[in-house]
Amino acid sequence: MEDCIFCKIVRGEIPTKKVYEDERVLAFYDVAPQAPVHVLIVPKAHSQDLLDSRALDDALLAHLLRTAAEVAVMLGLDKTGFRIVSNCGEDGRQSVKHLHIHLLGGQKLSERMS
Numbered sequence: 001m002e003d004c005i006f007c008k009i010v011r012g013e014i015p016t017k018k019v020y021e022d023e024r025v026l027a028f029y030d031v032a033p034q035a036p037v038h039v040l041i042v043p044k045a046h047s048q049d050l051l052d053s054r055a056l057d058d059a060l061l062a063h064l065l066r067t068a069a070e071v072a073v074m075l076g077l078d079k080t081g082f083r084i085v086s087n088c089g090e091d092g093r094q095s096v097k098h099l100h101i102h103l104l105g106g107q108k109l110s111e112r113m114s
């Protein structure tokens with residue numbers, strides 16, 4: 001999508017620190033980290049969120065989740081643990097309307113998730 005920040009990152013129009021990339025997904029460091037390790041994993045094809053029918057390709061969703069786990073291993077988080085989150089809609093406080101998974105770790109995270 002023309003005006004979507006993450007689509008611009010995927011197209012290389014906005015610089016970012018990439019962690020992993022293949023033909024279907026991209027992982028890059030969050031610009032405003034909320035943990036010592038904070039990576040975003042996004043599908044390259046635009047879809048708004050988990051409710052968007054364009055996101056409901058089972059293989060892509062599985063690959064997105066698998067990539068989050070693989071990036072966690074790449075960054076050594078498998079030894080200590082991590083959290084993955086996907087915010088959706090207003091109450092979920094989703095600020096970028098392009099489906100993404102947050103991967104957070106590098107410290108003991110808050111007990112609360114809300």
Ligand code: AMP
Nearest residue numbers: 005016029030031032087093094095096
């Ligand atoms: P959410 O609030 O779940 O939609 O998360 C969007 C995330 O994107 C936030 O954690 C932002 O800090 C992050 N973000 C926004 N713009 C950029 C960017 N240009 N590069 C990396 N992360 C970004």
